[in-house]
Amino acid sequence: MIPLRRFFLFAALAAALILPSQTTDPGGGATLAGAPFAPGQVLVRFKPSVPIWTKAASMSMLRTRPLSRIAALDIYVVAIDPASSVEEMIDLFGRNPNVAYAQPNYVYKAQVTPNDSLFGYQYALFNKGQQIGWVPGSPVGNPNADIKAPQGWEETTGSASVIIGIVDTGIDLGHPDLKNKVVGPGRDFVNGDSVAADDHGHGTMVAGVAGAETDNGEGIAGVGWNCRLLPVKVLDALGLGTEDKIVQGLLWAVENGAKVISLSFGAPTTGPALKDALKRIVETDGVVVIAPTGNDNTAVYSPASLDGYVLAVAATDHNDTRWVFSNYGLEVDVAAPGYQIFTTYPVAFSAGSLPYRFQDGTSLAAAHVAGLAGLVRSLKPGLTPAQVMSILRFSADDVNAALYRGKDEYIGWGRINMEKALVPLVISK
Amino acid sequence: MPRTRRPAVAGLILLALACGLGAPRLRAQETEARLRILPGLGAEYFARTISWDEATRESKLKAVLAVARGELRIDEGFSIGLFAGYGLTNPNGLVFRGLPFSLDYEAGGIGALLIGADIRKAFFQAGDFEFGAAARYERSLASTSELAIRSLNQDGTAEATSSWQRLQVGPFVRYLGYEKFSPFLAVAYDKLWGEFTMAETIAELSGSEAKTVAAKGLFGIVLGTDYEPIPGFRLSGELSAIPYKKLTGGLDMDYGIALRAIFGL
Numbered sequence: 001m002i003p004l005r006r007f008f009l010f011a012a013l014a015a016a017l018i019l020p021s022q023t024t025d026p027g028g029g030a031t032l033a034g035a036p037f038a039p040g041q042v043l044v045r046f047k048p049s050v051p052i053w054t055k056a057a058s059m060s061m062l063r064t065r066p067l068s069r070i071a072a073l074d075i076y077v078v079a080i081d082p083a084s085s086v087e088e089m090i091d092l093f094g095r096n097p098n099v100a101y102a103q104p105n106y107v108y109k110a111q112v113t114p115n116d117s118l119f120g121y122q123y124a125l126f127n128k129g130q131q132i133g134w135v136p137g138s139p140v141g142n143p144n145a146d147i148k149a150p151q152g153w154e155e156t157t158g159s160a161s162v163i164i165g166i167v168d169t170g171i172d173l174g175h176p177d178l179k180n181k182v183v184g185p186g187r188d189f190v191n192g193d194s195v196a197a198d199d200h201g202h203g204t205m206v207a208g209v210a211g212a213e214t215d216n217g218e219g220i221a222g223v224g225w226n227c228r229l230l231p232v233k234v235l236d237a238l239g240l241g242t243e244d245k246i247v248q249g250l251l252w253a254v255e256n257g258a259k260v261i262s263l264s265f266g267a268p269t270t271g272p273a274l275k276d277a278l279k280r281i282v283e284t285d286g287v288v289v290i291a292p293t294g295n296d297n298t299a300v301y302s303p304a305s306l307d308g309y310v311l312a313v314a315a316t317d318h319n320d321t322r323w324v325f326s327n328y329g330l331e332v333d334v335a336a337p338g339y340q341i342f343t344t345y346p347v348a349f350s351a352g353s354l355p356y357r358f359q360d361g362t363s364l365a366a367a368h369v370a371g372l373a374g375l376v377r378s379l380k381p382g383l384t385p386a387q388v389m390s391i392l393r394f395s396a397d398d399v400n401a402a403l404y405r406g407k408d409e410y411i412g413w414g415r416i417n418m419e420k421a422l423v424p425l426v427i428s429k
Numbered sequence: 430m431p432r433t434r435r436p437a438v439a440g441l442i443l444l445a446l447a448c449g450l451g452a453p454r455l456r457a458q459e460t461e462a463r464l465r466i467l468p469g470l471g472a473e474y475f476a477r478t479i480s481w482d483e484a485t486r487e488s489k490l491k492a493v494l495a496v497a498r499g500e501l502r503i504d505e506g507f508s509i510g511l512f513a514g515y516g517l518t519n520p521n522g523l524v525f526r527g528l529p530f531s532l533d534y535e536a537g538g539i540g541a542l543l544i545g546a547d548i549r550k551a552f553f554q555a556g557d558f559e560f561g562a563a564a565r566y567e568r569s570l571a572s573t574s575e576l577a578i579r580s581l582n583q584d585g586t587a588e589a590t591s592s593w594q595r596l597q598v599g600p601f602v603r604y605l606g607y608e609k610f611s612p613f614l615a616v617a618y619d620k621l622w623g624e625f626t627m628a629e630t631i632a633e634l635s636g637s638e639a640k641t642v643a644a645k646g647l648f649g650i651v652l653g654t655d656y657e658p659i660p661g662f663r664l665s666g667e668l669s670a671i672p673y674k675k676l677t678g679g680l681d682m683d684y685g686i687a688l689r690a691i692f693g694l
Contacts, residue, residue, distance in 0.1 A: 085476065085684070087489075155531075380529070387529050390634045394581045395530070406582070413582055420581065424524050424531035427576050427587050 037104030040082065041067070042089050045075045050098045058096055062089060077105065112153040114215040114225075116177075118356060122220055123318050124209075124337035124368060125149035132318045132340045133358055141318025145399075145415075147336060147368055149223060152375065152418025157214070157225035159378035164210050164224055164370055165258030165287075167249045168203030168265070170196040170233035172346040175204060175355055177212040177219035178229065186231030187252050189245040196231035200239050201346050203231065205359050206264045208344030209367035211374070220342060220356060223371025223418075227378065230258050235265060243270070247277040254281045259377050262370040263291040263310070264363035266301025274302075278309040288377065288385045290370040292338075292362030294327035304366075305331045311373075311389045314411050315339060315365040320399040322410045326362055333389065334396045335411035338365030372418055379422060395420035467500040467693050471512060475685030477621050477644040478673050481523065487645065487676045488522030490593070490621070492569070494543055500691055506551030506561065516543040516569050518591045520642075525627040527638035530578070532587055532627055539591040541572030549601075557606035563615065564598040569623070578631060585631030593623025593642075601651075612654040619649050619671055646673035646683055653687075665689040 042064075046055050055076070059066060063081040070077070080089045086104050093102035113119070113126070123132055127146035131138045163183055171178055173185060173195070186196030198204045211229045212222035234249035235241035246265075253261055261281070281287045293314045294301035304312035304327075312331045315323035315338025322328075323339045341364040345357040369392060376388050383391070396414035398406065407413050473494040480487045496514030503509065517538030525532045545567030551559045571592040578585035601615035621644035628637040653667025669685040 083682075087476070088684075379526075379531075383529060387634060390632070391529055394583045394631055394634070396582060398582050422531075424526065424533035425578060425580050426533045426535050427578060428535045429537060429576065 037086060037106045039086070040080055041105040042078050042080060042086055042093065042102050043075055043105050044078050044093055044102045045073065045100045046098055047100050048074075054098055058093075058098055062092055064089065112157070113150050114153075114221040115217050116212075116214060116221045117218050118220050118342065118354075121342040121358075124341055125221060125223065127318060139318065142320060145316075145318055145320035145337075147223070147372070147416050148419040149221070152372070152422040153225060154419075155422040155424075156375055156379045158227040158375045160226050160228055162224075162227045162259050162374050162378045162381075163230050163257045164227050164374045165230045165232055165250075165253035165256075165261040166203055166207045166210065167232045167234055167246065167253055167261055167263050168198075168206055169200035169235040169237075169239060170198035170203045171207045171229065171231035172198045172204040172344070172348070172355070173231065175208075175344055175347055177216070177222075177344050177355075178204065178207055179213075180216075181207075181211050181213050181222070181229050183228050183230045183257070186233065187249070187256075188233040189249045189252070190233050190236045190241065196233040198231075198233070198346050199237040200235065201349055202235070202239055202264065202363065203233070204346045205341075205343045205357075206262055206363055206367040206370075207231070208356075209341060209364050210262055210371040212344055220344065223368050224374040225371075227260075227371070227374035230256060239265075241265065243274050247273050250274075250277050250281060254285045254287055258287060260288045260290065260370050260373045262367055263289060263303055264366055266292060266294045266304060268299075268301060270302035270306065275306060275309070278303060278306060282309045282385050286385055288373045288388045290366045290373060292366040293329070293332055295325045295361050295363075296327060297325050298327055300327050300329035300331045305329065307331050311369065311392060312412070313362060313366040313369045315360075315362045316399065316411060316415050320397075320415055322400065323360065323362075323365075325360070326365075326410070328409045330409050332409055332412035333393055334369060334413050335399075335415045336365040336368035337415070338362050341365075343367075369416055372416055372421060375418070375422060391421055392416060464504075465502045465693070467502060467691050469498045469500055469510075469689055469691040471496045471498050471514070471687065471689040473685065473687040475669070475683070477671070477683045477685075478646070478675075478681070479520075479621070479623075479642040480645050480676070481640050481642045482526075485676075486524070488520070490623075490642065490644070491519040491521075492593075493517045493538070494567075496543060496545075498689070498691075506549075506559065508549050510547045510549075512546070512567075513542070513544045516541055518569055518593065520589075520591060520625055523625055523627075523640060523642075525629075525638045525640065528627065528629045528636040529634045530581070530585075530629060530631060532578075532629060534589060534625075534627065536574065536576050536589065539572055539574045539589060541591060542570045544568055544570065551603070554605070557604055559603040559605055560600070561603070562598075562600045564596070566594070566596050568592075568594045578629070581631060583632045585629065585634075587630075588626075588628040590626040590628075591623070592625075593621060595619070595621040599651075609657050610654050612652075613667075615651040615653075617649055617651055617669070618647060619669070620644065620647055644671075644673075644683070646671035648672075649683075661693050663691040665691070 067077045090102045129143040211224040214221040214225045232249040234245045291304040314335040315326040317339035347355040393413040398414040476491045494516035496512040498512035500510040519538045523534045547565035549563040551561035573590045576587045599617035603613035626639045649671030651669045656664045671683045
């Protein structure tokens with residue numbers, strides 16, 4: 001009587017499913033959802049003393065068949081009945097006292113790694129312990145002392161609609177890694193014209209870190225990947241600029257669509273004019289402003305010191321320790337790599353060599369954070385500047401916790417972590 | 430009336446009307462009418478593939494339910510059941526990207542009270558086969574689970590709230606040729622829909638996102654049997670299979686299993 005057999009099959013299956021389920025993952029969380037796995041297959045490892053005929057019977061009872069065996073670990077790749085789901089089979093195998101564990105045959109994929117030819121020099125984005133510098137014998141960093149860029153790019157590579165304003169010495173508008181990323185020629189408030197060319201180099205270096213053309217087969221990768229750059233020149237060929245030019249540059253950048261602004265300069269003090277401008281663009285226009293703490297191992301410079309309006313960024317190195325010249329103080333919010341950062345450099349200053357160089361400075365640390373802020377704004381355009389800044393702070397890794405637990409005056413909340421800032425956090429019991 | 434309640438109510442009304450129309454014909458075939466209230470217990474497991482974010486994402490919704498039920502047997506072949514109990518709903522895989530920090534729910538079951546009703550009516554017999562229709566509506570009441578967010582440098586909390594409804598309506602055919610078994614086959618319109626809300630608080634950051642979900646498959650088959658090992662005790666088991674179209678293309682199947690025990694016949 002076929003229905004009779006069916007009934008008992010149903011009942012047995014129902015009992016197995018309704019009874020409290022046990023964890024089949026030795027790590028403690030058999031979570032299938034959200035992670036792709038090979039359909040119709042499970043991996044089963046039996047306990048060491050289980051004889052082969054018992055293994056065969058265990059698989060046969062559940063209408064499964066071995067496809068292959070990883071002999072060194074005695075793990076079977078098992079094909080399951082098409083009428084059963086992987087989750088059900090894992091649950092049923094897990095109830096067998098002879099089974100050490102059963103798991104999905106998870107599918108792994110390469111992380112999003114750009115094909116830029118010099119990406120390997122960017123330890124700040126992906127530190128695998130590579131050499132820091134051109135010269136053989138240069139120091140190597142600690143693997144994972146980086147901002148987790150490939151992991152963060154898994155979630156988003158940003159939007160071209162998000163513009164990062166580089167309010168600086170200008171940008172080399174013809175640089176091969178930047179020319180396709182700039183929104184236009186920008187604005188030069190130093191010379192009073194409409195071409196924000198870089199006659200110093202600083203702005204080009206900052207722009208490369210924040211948003212160099214990425215995955216284009218040459219040069220370096222920019223943290224902001226698809227975000228675009230708006231060149232605004234407020235500092236002259238010596239890297240100096242007056243507050244009136246800076247204020248004009250800031251307001252112009254906002255009028256021309258900047259959602260994030262990198263202000264990679266500083267001074268020991270600030271007049272109320274710059275503070276007024278920052279208050280307006282943050283509170284009224286909803287722009288996120290990033291600034292470096294300074295490179296003199298002294299108190300935090302302004303405008304980074306203007307808490308509430310500006311996210312102050314200190315610098316770390318290839319070992320996740322504070323860069324020795326990074327300024328410090330209670331205003332420090334986060335840190336990012338700022339030592340020996342490989343970035344774009346003006347073609348005109350490169351004397352025939354590749355237009356890239358290694359450079360130190362909290363400006364480059366701030367540029368990493370500006371790129372990440374661009375990605376956050378791309379992913380969540382409805383957030384306020386205060387919320388974006390909180391995300392950058394709370395997702396940072398407290399890499400000096402052994403010395404200063406929690407927020408401290410050297411690296412603030414810690415070195416930024418793109419993965420935590422962008423990728424959904426897994427919440428489990 | 431909220432739009433989401435209309436299919437449930439409409440389905441129950443239609444089935445009640447259908448049962449009412451069929452009742453006189455059956456009554457004419459019987460010698461006496463019986464009206465009894467029968468207690469029972471029930472348990473159910475199902476895993477349904479749900480879509481969300483405007484059907485651009487999908488994940489599994491699993492539920493384990495245990496209920497106490499009362500069955501009003503109005504007539505031979507005509508019964509109405511009411512049930513209430515407790516259920517664990519597991520929406521693992523739901524991702525909330527509308528929060529300041531996106532959250533991927535992997536925290537397992539959310540416990541909630543469950544209520545529902547079912548109705549079954551046999552319309553006529555042909556040989557050893559009985560033909561009829563059945564409907565069931567169940568609702569997992571809104572319930573909240575509080576979870577800790579510990580992966581950041583600021584601890585936070587997340588509150589996951591789950592609620593869903595399910596309506597099954599369809600005809601069945603039952604074989605009456607065995608003494609103690611009566612296997613049946615049904616085709617069911619099986620709609621499941623619900624709302625999951627996640628609220629997040631991390632220091633001064635806070636946000637909330639509500640996600641409407643709906644099961645992808647709508648029609649399935651149910652295969653089961655009633656078994657009466659001794660007079661006055663009936664066991665009922667059924668397996669349901671609901672095909673659905675995967676987001677990545679191709680068809681797949683969702684399954685469910687239910688067991689019921691009814692005392693006093």
